Amino acid sequence: MLRPVTDTDGAPFWEYAARGELRVQACAGCGELRFPPRPCCPHCQSFQTEWRRMSGRGRVWSYVVPHPPLLPGYAELAPYNVVVVELDEAPRIRLVGNLVAGPGEPVNSLATDRLRIGTRVRAVFDDGLPRWVPERS
Amino acid sequence: MAAGSGGIKDATAIVGIGQTPFAKRLPEDERTLACRAVLAALDDAGIAPGEVDALASYTMEETDEVELAKACGFGDLTFFSKVGYGGGGSCATVAHLAAAVATGQASVGVAWRSRKRGSGPRPWTNTAVQLPTPAQWTRPFGLLRPVDEIAMLARRYMHEYGATRDHLFNVALACRNRANQNPAAIMYDRPLTREMYMTSRWISEPLCLFDNCLETDGALACVVVSAERARDCRRKPVYVHSAAQSLPAQHHGMVNYWNDDPLTGPAWAAARHLWKHSDLTPQDVDVAQIYDAFTPLVLLSLEGYGFCGRGEGGAFTEGGALETGGLLPVNTGGGGLSEAYVHGFNLVNEGVKQLRGTSTAQVPGASACLVTAGEGVPTSALLLRS
Numbered sequence: 001m002l003r004p005v006t007d008t009d010g011a012p013f014w015e016y017a018a019r020g021e022l023r024v025q026a027c028a029g030c031g032e033l034r035f036p037p038r039p040c041c042p043h044c045q046s047f048q049t050e051w052r053r054m055s056g057r058g059r060v061w062s063y064v065v066p067h068p069p070l071l072p073g074y075a076e077l078a079p080y081n082v083v084v085v086e087l088d089e090a091p092r093i094r095l096v097g098n099l100v101a102g103p104g105e106p107v108n109s110l111a112t113d114r115l116r117i118g119t120r121v122r123a124v125f126d127d128g129l130p131r132w133v134p135e136r137s
Numbered sequence: 138m139a140a141g142s143g144g145i146k147d148a149t150a151i152v153g154i155g156q157t158p159f160a161k162r163l164p165e166d167e168r169t170l171a172c173r174a175v176l177a178a179l180d181d182a183g184i185a186p187g188e189v190d191a192l193a194s195y196t197m198e199e200t201d202e203v204e205l206a207k208a209c210g211f212g213d214l215t216f217f218s219k220v221g222y223g224g225g226g227s228c229a230t231v232a233h234l235a236a237a238v239a240t241g242q243a244s245v246g247v248a249w250r251s252r253k254r255g256s257g258p259r260p261w262t263n264t265a266v267q268l269p270t271p272a273q274w275t276r277p278f279g280l281l282r283p284v285d286e287i288a289m290l291a292r293r294y295m296h297e298y299g300a301t302r303d304h305l306f307n308v309a310l311a312c313r314n315r316a317n318q319n320p321a322a323i324m325y326d327r328p329l330t331r332e333m334y335m336t337s338r339w340i341s342e343p344l345c346l347f348d349n350c351l352e353t354d355g356a357l358a359c360v361v362v363s364a365e366r367a368r369d370c371r372r373k374p375v376y377v378h379s380a381a382q383s384l385p386a387q388h389h390g391m392v393n394y395w396n397d398d399p400l401t402g403p404a405w406a407a408a409r410h411l412w413k414h415s416d417l418t419p420q421d422v423d424v425a426q427i428y429d430a431f432t433p434l435v436l437l438s439l440e441g442y443g444f445c446g447r448g449e450g451g452a453f454t455e456g457g458a459l460e461t462g463g464l465l466p467v468n469t470g471g472g473g474l475s476e477a478y479v480h481g482f483n484l485v486n487e488g489v490k491q492l493r494g495t496s497t498a499q500v501p502g503a504s505a506c507l508v509t510a511g512e513g514v515p516t517s518a519l520l521l522r523s
Contacts, residue, residue: 002264004273014273035395036271042387061394062293065342066285071262074279079339082280084289084394094394096275107279112342117296129277 001073004129009037012051018128023051024093035093056123057135058085061094065112080108081115085132100124100131110134144414148239150367150374151231151521153182153360154486159323159477162256163354171200171251172208174356179209182360183371184245191216191243191361193233195226197260197480200251216243220382222390224430224511225403227481228519232380234361244362250482251356259352275392284349284431286391287513288341291433294400295343300451302343305432306334307454308467309347309474312429314460316471319497323351324475348432350473357482359489375492378505379415379520383407390514403516404441404509411518412443419443422520423503424491425465426484429472434512439465442507442518461498469498484508485519492523 006014009025016023025037029046040047063083068075080098087093101109103124120135155177157163157170165173179186189211192202202217216237220226227250234246261282280286294300313329316322329347337346367374385406387396412418419442427438436450444465445453458464470476470487477483488506490496503523510517 002277004277006273010273036274062289062296064280064285064288064292065339066279066281067339067341069259070279071264071281074281077279079342080279082278082285082289084293092395092397094399096278096280096392096394098278117293 002071009039013037014128016051017125017130020125022054022056022123022130024054024087024090026050026052033090033093035095054087054089058087058121060084060099060115060117060119060121061086062117063099063115065115077106077108079112081110081112083115083132085121095130097130097132100133102133145235145239145377145380146414147376147378147522148364149235149361150364150376151359151489152362152367152370152372152374153178153180153184154358154489155179155181156321156357156483156486157355159321159353159355159479160255161323161352161354167251167253167356168200168204168208170354170356171205171249174251174358175205175209175247175249178247178358178360181372184360184362186210187212188245189247190214191234191237191246193218193220193230193246193248195220195223195230195250195480197223198250205249216246220517222511222515224428224480225514225516227428227485227510227517228380228508229382229510229517231359231361231377231485231519232382232517235377235380238361238363244366246361247358248361249356249358250480252479253354254478255352255354271389271392280392282341283391284344285341287431287433288344290393290399290513291431292343294433294436297400298448298451300436302335304436304451304454305344305348306331307459308429308432308435309334311459312468312472312474315469315498316475319470319476322471322476323353324471344431344433350430350478351475353477353479355477355479357479357486359485373493373523375489376522377519378417378522379411380518381407381410382515382517383410384515388515393513400437401447402437402441402512403514404438404512407509407516407518408442411520415520417505417520417522422465422505422507424469424500425467425507426469426472426488426509427467427507428481428484428509428511429468429474430478430511432474435467438509438512441512442509461500466498466500469496469500481510488519488521492521
């Protein structure tokens with residue numbers, strides 16, 4: 001399985017994720033959240049940034065179910081899901097991830113016919129990667 | 138044409154086109170295929186290789202200018218450019234040559250594309266070059282291939298606008314039907330039915346096998362000169378009426394999930410520029426060659442270039458609209474889905490064939506053709522006229 005290959009701007013996201021925190025880069029000047037992380041703010045051009053903690057709650061914006069041919073490690077798990085989640089605090093911040101049946105469960109642990117756009121989800125962390133589980137309603 | 142106010146409108150023309158055979162596997166290497174396509178295009182134009190002084194290509198092309206110029210015997214090159222973003226650069230090569238020729242930077246330009254995508258490796262399998270930003274945000278989660286990235290937008294598009302798999306099938310079918318008329322097309326003798334489409338294997342749900350372009354070895358090229366010079370060439374000139382590149386504000390190539398409106402992409406920004414500098418409107422377009430690495434890109438492009446309203450791309454395909462005799466015949470050589478996938482360059486050459494009147498699926502009296510490059514990446518487009 002591929003690990004995130006980070007860059008200077010992205011590294012803090014993964015450092016926080018390793019501690020079980022979902023944080024998104026924000027401009028310390030005008031307060032706008034931005035993703036993916038970048039050196040400066042496209043709204044006010046400030047280089048001052050902060051990392052704002054998110055609640056970890058959101059909704060499924062879209063999803064796919066990949067089938068082979070895939071890279072080794074992924075092919076064995078197919079069909080699995082990949083979701084894009086829009087965050088409650090900032091619907092235009094959308095994170096790619098996987099919907100899993102529960103914390104620590106694999107990316108093919110949820111039946112694909114249970115996937116829906118709009119499903120409410122919350123973040124859990126597994127080996128430094130954020131994953132998403134359906135909210136109990 | 139006077140320099141300045143007129144811009145590049147009708148100042149240049151495509152006067153030669155060339156191509157190699159298309160196949161899943163061709164024995165010759167990429168460089169040899171490039172030379173064959175380029176020399177065929179120059180012969181078609183009736184222009185000697187020694188007169189070439191400009192080249193334009195786009196990335197993921199391994200044959201560079203030095204190799205091509207030495208091998209083919211070009212003259213002194215005074216202009217050469219390479220456009221980024223893979224399939225988004227196809228039309229931009231002609232746009233760059235048109236600008237160079239119109240402003241006197243060069244007089245005979247050649248654009249080309251050669252690929253060994255049929256017998257060579259799939260680019261997404263090379264993880265060493267696939268993990269800079271933004272790959273860290275996508276690939277660890279198994280969003281690995283271009284088809285996965287576009288399927289994500291397609292699912293959202295279908296959800297928001299009520300588009301269906303039948304709409305995607307309409308795109309695949311129109312391309313296949315045209316390929317069935319084109320002896321050079323890889324799918325020339327292989328018809329497609331709705332049952333085949335609906336029962337084919339998934340690649341990345343909601344996209345199936347037939348929503349994906351072919352994997353092809355092959356090469357194509359074209360020759361651009363001034364409108365004045367074009368009148369003395371061997372073939373009927375096809376004028377570059379309008380051209381655009383487009384990287385919209387806050388766009389994010391392929392994984393365009395991170396802006397206010399992910400379902401309007403580069404086509405919209407390209408279209409604004411293209412039509413602004415054109416005497417024509419979408420209603421004047423007789424035939425279109427729309428980049429079709431994946432079927433949903435065609436629906437988005439139909440909206441972006443103004444053939445229908447937002448969210449109407451699926452409905453637009455109904456009633457045979459994309460077929461011969463329909464509202465807008467598209468990809469009349471078979472496109473990337475059924476003729477050959479050579480990063481969209483076959484769409485440029487097919488546009489020229491339509492305006493010469495020599496397409497294997499000729500639209501009677503066609504005088505204006507839109508050609509587009511990849512939607513979903515920083516893109517480009519051409520409006521050609523006879």
